Amino acid sequence: MIVAELKPISEIRNMLDRYSSILVVGCDSCVAECAAGGHRETMLLAAALKLSYGKDDKSPVITEACLDRQCVDDFINRIADQVPEHEVILSLGCGAGVQALARVYTDKPIIPALDTLFIGETQMRGVWQENCLGCGQCKLGYFGAVCPVTRCSKKLMNGPCGGSKGGRCEVDNDILCGWDMIIQRLQALGELDRLSEYVPPVDWSTSHSGGPRRVVREDQKP
């Protein structure tokens, strides 16, 4: 899912200070899973803002709401009655949610409360790991289902660089060397031969390098 983190409250306050009524909207999908923007985090942030403003002798109207998903109109429309009553929407959605809200509520400023980071997995409670960069040309089958684009800091396609040490990346000892993982997995699967073949330069045009992407399915349209 999409993983995000809450911004520091000082940064959120700076963006909000010109408004006197705030609708705080959470999202119970991806960002709830990574404990950044779900209904719990929305209640926490709303309470924190009230305490923070109170300390500065301010009391803007702060209303909480939470959507099942902030990137789909059917859900976004559920706060339609509350939006006009507030000057601004503070969104705890990922970047997709923030922008979808802006597309629907065209006359409202939308402020992001989160920094959206990556597509990833929950490795264990409290630990989220980036594992997909959305290159648009998935070759995971050739690399033992470990992505060389995402898990290698240099997006290498033909094996590890000279900086790999003890299974760790030269950038940070906490980062596992993606190529070490690929080799180990293919070794365990008995498919190491997949790596002797030369991998040619990647076609990045299907990634964001080709411009912001769009998928249209006529069979799915109303």
Place this chain on the structure above:
Amino acid sequence: MKTESRLEKVISAGHFAVTAECGPPKGSDVSVLEQKSKHLKGIVDAVNVTDNQTAIVRMSSVAACAILKQMGIEPVLQMVTRDRNRIALQSDLFGAYALGIRNVLCLTGDHQTFGNQKAAVGVFDLDSIQLVKTVRDMREQGKIIGGEDIQGPPKMFIGAAENPFADPVSWRVVRLAKKIEAGVDFIQTQCIFNLGRFEEFIGQARDMGLTDKVSILAGITPLKGVGMARYMATKVAGMDIPEDVIKRMSGVAKENQADEGIRIAVETIQRVREIKGVAGIHLMAIEWEHKVPEILKAAGLAERPQV
């Protein structure tokens, strides 16, 4: 002969080749290059010019190579894939060749977080093996990536780096084979202190028939002091400095450590000369270029062949 490279001539003629390294200045000060080349001209067969090494901004490698060429030195253009996409890399290869450069060393490059522009994007459009193949296809087919014809194709002598000491160790020889497949002509290794492991690596390469297909130049770095030895052993990725080397450095008084470091370098050179499959050395005396003539003299390599 595949190219006009002087380095290729030296190796093809069967001489034990000697290359050195030169880091460009952190600016446009040409006098730095003039100073360094004074110690290297005529002393070595070719000089590598690094490409924003450790992601620190320095004068462009192509420009510095062209300047060295003007000074009568045979340059080896180091090219990393970290900073430029395939358009820029291929363009730079055209320009470098036009400026008289005949050798290129294809590298991935240290990650940008190591240097002085940590916020920069890391390009990595190509990896080093893809770059090797690109340079080879330019030379052999006269085409760029995608197949379009080149107007005056560059014909470069192609090098790559190999680190016999990086992990996973079992993988290093496989990766070397891949580089040779892709078109590499010569290899410069990471600096060697662990001779046992290096001999093992060359042995494996020999067994796979790789030493007949590629010229391997053994990396040599003289230690200036025990501090440098410890730093490299712990802080630099892919470095293997055995404990007894560090003991040897620390066992000597501080003012004598530089000489001891040079002694170790000379001994290492003499030992690698005896390993079957080693075609030469790559002497990396960074910011110590003035010691190169002394080291080569002590190792018996001061007379460079006239080819």
Place this chain on the structure above:
Amino acid sequence: MPVKGASISIMETKPVKIVVYHCRNLQLFKPGEQKIFTRSRPGLSLIAIPCSGKVEAHHLLTTLAGGAQGVLVLACGEKACRYLEGSMRAHKRVDYARWWLQQIGIEPDRVEFVHIPPNDPGALDKFLKEFTFKLESLETIPPVAKIQTG
């Protein structure tokens, strides 16, 4: 209106609002005793919960934002928790809530995680006295607009 500084006069005129979430498994009060305990301690709210692990960080901040000056979470010992992880989780959540208070610039000591021995309301009483005294020396958190939920 926010009252700053003066502590003694507040103690005499306005009782400090404290909310205590106490784990039922501590069995602090027999039926009817909880009411008697709170009657003689104005400003105190006691809320029994099935396990201290039922409390989450947002409850703690919301309680403060709703007018409490201090919040206590009374829990069984971490190895004694009937639901195994509840007490440990509650402790982490209290720490998290305290971190939040620090970010806002409000005294983290307003929220505390406490181990009280079971069946010992006297221990609670003692702790409350100390806690109240500490809170009285802090600047009062001004009353906040009632929480509206969507």
